[in-house]
Amino acid sequence: MKKNDGIIDLWKYRDLLWQLVAKDVKVKYKRSFIGVLWSLLNPLLTMLILTIVFKELFRFNIENFAAYVISGQVIFSFFSESTSLAMTSIYTSGQIMKKVYVPKAIFPISKILYALVNTLYSIIAVVIVCLLTGVPITASFFSSLLTIVYVMIFSIGVGLILCSIAVFLRDLEHIYGVLLTAWMYATPVIYPAEIMPDRFLFVLYCNPLYFFVTHFREGLLYHQLPSIELNLYCLMYALITLVIGVYVFNKRRNQFILYI
Amino acid sequence: MNSDVVVNVKDVSMRFLQASEKITTFKEFVIRSLKKKISYTEFWALSNVSFQVRRGELFGILGLNGAGKSTLLKILSGVLVPTNGSVSVHGNIAPLIELGAGFDPELTARENIYLNGATLGFSRKEMNAKFDEIVEFSELKEFLDVPIKNFSSGMYARLGFSIATSVSPEILIVDEVLSVGDFMFQQKCENKIRQMIDNGASVILVSHSIEQVRSLCSRGIVLERGHVVKSGDIDELCDFYYERYS
Numbered sequence: 001m002k003k004n005d006g007i008i009d010l011w012k013y014r015d016l017l018w019q020l021v022a023k024d025v026k027v028k029y030k031r032s033f034i035g036v037l038w039s040l041l042n043p044l045l046t047m048l049i050l051t052i053v054f055k056e057l058f059r060f061n062i063e064n065f066a067a068y069v070i071s072g073q074v075i076f077s078f079f080s081e082s083t084s085l086a087m088t089s090i091y092t093s094g095q096i097m098k099k100v101y102v103p104k105a106i107f108p109i110s111k112i113l114y115a116l117v118n119t120l121y122s123i124i125a126v127v128i129v130c131l132l133t134g135v136p137i138t139a140s141f142f143s144s145l146l147t148i149v150y151v152m153i154f155s156i157g158v159g160l161i162l163c164s165i166a167v168f169l170r171d172l173e174h175i176y177g178v179l180l181t182a183w184m185y186a187t188p189v190i191y192p193a194e195i196m197p198d199r200f201l202f203v204l205y206c207n208p209l210y211f212f213v214t215h216f217r218e219g220l221l222y223h224q225l226p227s228i229e230l231n232l233y234c235l236m237y238a239l240i241t242l243v244i245g246v247y248v249f250n251k252r253r254n255q256f257i258l259y260i
Numbered sequence: 261m262n263s264d265v266v267v268n269v270k271d272v273s274m275r276f277l278q279a280s281e282k283i284t285t286f287k288e289f290v291i292r293s294l295k296k297k298i299s300y301t302e303f304w305a306l307s308n309v310s311f312q313v314r315r316g317e318l319f320g321i322l323g324l325n326g327a328g329k330s331t332l333l334k335i336l337s338g339v340l341v342p343t344n345g346s347v348s349v350h351g352n353i354a355p356l357i358e359l360g361a362g363f364d365p366e367l368t369a370r371e372n373i374y375l376n377g378a379t380l381g382f383s384r385k386e387m388n389a390k391f392d393e394i395v396e397f398s399e400l401k402e403f404l405d406v407p408i409k410n411f412s413s414g415m416y417a418r419l420g421f422s423i424a425t426s427v428s429p430e431i432l433i434v435d436e437v438l439s440v441g442d443f444m445f446q447q448k449c450e451n452k453i454r455q456m457i458d459n460g461a462s463v464i465l466v467s468h469s470i471e472q473v474r475s476l477c478s479r480g481i482v483l484e485r486g487h488v489v490k491s492g493d494i495d496e497l498c499d500f501y502y503e504r505y506s
Contacts, residue, residue, distance in 0.1 A: 016378035023375065027366055096362040100355055100379050101338030171286035254341045
């Protein structure tokens, strides 16, 4: 039996992948009263706070502000949750890795799929908010599901890079927390992209999440299919990041075991 | 190569680099790389280890603490990648290196059977077929739905052993595991191992107990500080080991 630690092995161990994801979901909701409903309630409550603060206090004038906020927020939290968990996944799974051979990429990927499950629940919350605030759900909503795929590929790439570094430098955990906060403000989650001053526009264009969030809102809020150009931007950012991630991870993975 | 050889270890060496002081924070790393002050000391846990295990053989590995036994087993099971040399393995390996490898203490025994099966590369469906056999062999029927954080080490051992042997591996690696559990269960495990051998499996056994190795194994090696100091027939080996270290 060859142990190549690559894609083939990952496929062979797919059952482990599902079980790791199922285990995380199960453990998360264990001993909580309303269980899975939290994945729905969490984004709803955060959205409520943000809407009150920014619409009532700061007087932002965006059409359907509640739906605008929650749609951006769900995409951004998918990215931030999945990558943060993937970052620490290698050393939190040390116990397994030290004792049996399993393809190592399975750990970051399982965390990203786990975050995906949470996100799919959150999307129900998005749909509820849209319907309650008078934004109809039309067929173009399906293009928003494509956004999730882009963000997932992008997150796997970022997650692979982060976990490869975090094994050696645990500080990254703290640095990344701060970085995520900055990243959120560099992404039009709460504010409209138009208020970005011209000299800072490059911040948006360098930011893959700007494209993802925009892509997500096109189909959901504005009932039109995202342009081909926008799709290409999303795809390009996702794939390039994935390729870099796989490369970095493969270079480092044999040393992981010595550092956990 | 002889088709009867299921494990072929060739000139395997394993080097560990120990940073003289472990650097785990970014600040330290930057400061030290700027000053070029990261120094390592080399430690060779294994040097030029070679041996072959044939089909249907019980192979013993003897050695004192620190001889490199665990490192060798980790290389065999694919956890570690050797610095030099090569290991080729033909067949499925089930490692019993440490008990409860891949168990999640929060989950019940039932859930852990599936999880553990999956870490060995077996699907839920395949584990379903073996489920009853595992439960029966481990004698844990009443505790199936108890989270295993409440298990004793003996119960861990029984569950781990039952799962690893139920998947009928072609090669089973057993590391000191048999010393856990009571006399009855040890007997049962030894019988199970003999039965697997009869069915054509190979077993690599690591034990401190010379008696156990002598009674079970047919060939083996003695490791000392990462070197093979003797290999061959088990009786000679055990006598050698006994004389050398007592």
